[in-house]
Amino acid sequence: MHGLAVLLFPAALMLFALAMERLESRLERLNVRGEHVEEFLESAQPEQLDTLATHGFPAALDEFRDRRSPANSETGDSIRVTQ
Known part of the structure; x- marks a missing residue:
C-alpha cells in the first residue's frame, strides 16, 4: 500500500x-488595478454600470475602454461585451 x-x-x-x-x-x-476602478467609476455611463452588474468588472472595463478609444469616439459607437 x-x-x-x-x-x-x-x-x-x-x-x-x-x-x-x-x-x-x-x-x-x-x-484590474485600483486606478482603473477609480477611472471607471468616475466617468462610466449607465450602460457600463449595467455591464458591471451583469458580467463583472473586466467586461465593463473592456466596454468602457472601447467607448473611450479614438476609433469609436469619431463614430459614437459603443460596443457591448458579452460572455
Missing part, C-alpha cells in the same frame, strides 16, 4: 501544480 502511495503522490502533486498554474494565469488575465 505504501508503494502505491509513493508512486501516486508525485503524479497527484504534478496535476495539482498544473491546475494551480492554470488558475493563476486566469486570475492574472482578470487582474
Whole structure:
C-alpha cells in the first residue's frame, strides 16, 4: 500500500501544480488595478454600470475602454461585451 502511495503522490502533486498554474494565469488575465476602478467609476455611463452588474468588472472595463478609444469616439459607437 505504501508503494502505491509513493508512486501516486508525485503524479497527484504534478496535476495539482498544473491546475494551480492554470488558475493563476486566469486570475492574472482578470487582474484590474485600483486606478482603473477609480477611472471607471468616475466617468462610466449607465450602460457600463449595467455591464458591471451583469458580467463583472473586466467586461465593463473592456466596454468602457472601447467607448473611450479614438476609433469609436469619431463614430459614437459603443460596443457591448458579452460572455
